[in-house]
Amino acid sequence: MPVRGTKLVARNIVKYGGQFLKTVNSTMKKVSVIMDNQITKNMSLEDHTLQQLKALGHPYAAKHGPRGIPIHDPYWQVHKRTGELIRSKERGTDDASINFGQLKAGAYVRLDDKKAEHANYIIFGTSKMIPRPLLIGSLNQVKDKAFKVIKTNLKDLTMRFVTT
Amino acid sequence: MTAEEKVLEKLRNVLIADSDINGYVEGRVYLDHPSTIGEPKYPAISFSITQSIADVSVPTQSSIEIQIDIWLDSTGYSSQDLLILHRKIRSLLHRANLSDTTLDLLAQMTLESLVGPVMYEEDTKLLHLPLRYKVVAI
Numbered sequence: 457m458p459v460r461g462t463k464l465v466a467r468n469i470v471k472y473g474g475q476f477l478k479t480v481n482s483t484m485k486k487v488s489v490i491m492d493n494q495i496t497k498n499m500s501l502e503d504h505t506l507q508q509l510k511a512l513g514h515p516y517a518a519k520h521g522p523r524g525i526p527i528h529d530p531y532w533q534v535h536k537r538t539g540e541l542i543r544s545k546e547r548g549t550d551d552a553s554i555n556f557g558q559l560k561a562g563a564y565v566r567l568d569d570k571k572a573e574h575a576n577y578i579i580f581g582t583s584k585m586i587p588r589p590l591l592i593g594s595l596n597q598v599k600d601k602a603f604k605v606i607k608t609n610l611k612d613l614t615m616r617f618v619t620t
Numbered sequence: 621m622t623a624e625e626k627v628l629e630k631l632r633n634v635l636i637a638d639s640d641i642n643g644y645v646e647g648r649v650y651l652d653h654p655s656t657i658g659e660p661k662y663p664a665i666s667f668s669i670t671q672s673i674a675d676v677s678v679p680t681q682s683s684i685e686i687q688i689d690i691w692l693d694s695t696g697y698s699s700q701d702l703l704i705l706h707r708k709i710r711s712l713l714h715r716a717n718l719s720d721t722t723l724d725l726l727a728q729m730t731l732e733s734l735v736g737p738v739m740y741e742e743d744t745k746l747l748h749l750p751l752r753y754k755v756v757a758i
Contacts, residue, residue, distance in 0.1 A: 518668075576736065580750040
């Protein structure tokens with residue numbers, strides 16, 4: 457039986473104390489790891505050297521079309537070079553909180569453009585290079601898996617709220 | 621025309637019809653990336669489809685993710701102009717229902733999903749602001 461209405465959620469969270477928020481936080485941490493693993497995989501291609509990409513006619517040049525020359529699938533995957541881009545990656549969670557009866561929590565993975573200046577140019581493209589939506593593309597790949605983790609970890613707790 | 625082509629055509633028509641936007645771009649709302657155009661001129665707006673998924677349960681429906689790029693020559697414009705154009709585009713497209721019978725578009729809902737950073741290209745001296753929109757078209 458699902459929880460319906462913010463009053464019910466708020467009342468039960470008060471009753472059960474901080475344990476619920478701890479469970480939400482640990483679940484979101486699992487989600488962030490799922491996202492991180494997928495993003496790392498998608499930005500670690502080592503199947504082409506820079507010389508090979510040049511010989512292929514710069515596959516990510518936008519003059520070849522919105523997805524460049526298809527040399528891998530999905531087209532937005534990124535090759536690993538110096539490792540700077542991977543080192544710029546950060547993952548974390550926004551602590552669960554209750555505001556006006558609404559539960560808020562979050563998990564994120566981001567690239568820090570102060571650590572890797574070229575990160576934004578890869579993700580959003582340039583006047584010559586296609587955008588490669590690596591982060592959102594990776595998230596779409598693991599969305600179902602992440603939802604399943606949330607459902608599995610929070611379902612029992614949610615049901616307990618209703619039945620007591 | 622494919623669903624994607626219809627959507628881009630509609631978005632282009634909406635942006636060009638706005639006098640503030642057209643005051644900047646003078647008709648240069650490109651349906652493709654500017655590098656596919658011989659000698660692109662700026663200011664300009666261009667579209668790129670980053671994802672397109674046909675809905676299996678509704679054969680004529682497509683969910684499309686579009687990047688809308690605003691390009692300005694930094695020698696004549698500032699990042700403030702980028703933000704003015706962004707505000708205008710958002711007011712026209714965010715949460716808009718852009719049905720158009722002349723394009724055989726029954727329903728097209730658009731939603732702004734992301735506003736990228738203001739970027740600068742040293743070699744071309746271009747200012748660039750990428751926006752992402754989700755579009756559901758039938």
